[in-house]
Amino acid sequence: MKTISKTIFAVTLTLSSISFSNAQTVIVGTEQMYPQKNIVENAVNSKAHTTLVAAVKAADLVETLKSAGPFTVFAPVNDAFENLPAGTVESLLKPEAKGILSKVLTYHVLSGKYDFDAIAKEIKKGNGAASFKTVSGGTLTAMMNGSHNITLKDENGNLANITTYDVYQSNGVIHVLDSVVLPKM
Secondary structure (H helix, E strand, O other), X not given: OHHHHHHHXXXXXXXXXXXXXXXXXEEEOOXXXXXXXXHHHHHOOXXXXXXXXXXXXXXXXXXXXXXXXXXXXXXXXXXXXXXXXXXXXXXXXXXXXXXHHHXXXXXXXXXXXXXXXXXXXXXXXXXXXXXXXXXOOOEEEEEEOOOOOEEEEOOXXXXXXXXXXXXXXOOEEEEEEOOOOOOOO
């Protein structure tokens, strides 16, 4: 009987640890994002974020986003970049636009780890809206859009919806956006 109890306990413990480790692995752009990898290591595998990854490389932000952080990254998908005015992405990727590109990208980053619950808590505390200071120095405003949906408003009044929440990384968390948010220039 002792052997059966020990075996059941061992199997239960093993299944619990497997369940826990898989619970945080999220699919983004048809690829798995592993919580033990950093933001850059995961982002380069997402087919939905190839434009963002190219921009991060062009702005020389790879090493920053590989560092310990923690960071919260609001990551626009490729379609979000395609919805910008024609020529915008190409212009931003030019070497002479590196400063502007860096400002746009760091506007999508918060210092600290803000998962859905943390953002929602701040929104509730702010009576329906919460302002977050971005790494670029700008402000993003978060608002609830339903019981489990958060919308971001940039400094120009444009809105972006978080479509995938809580993609945990070793150095922070990523939330996938359907639009690019832009700072005041």
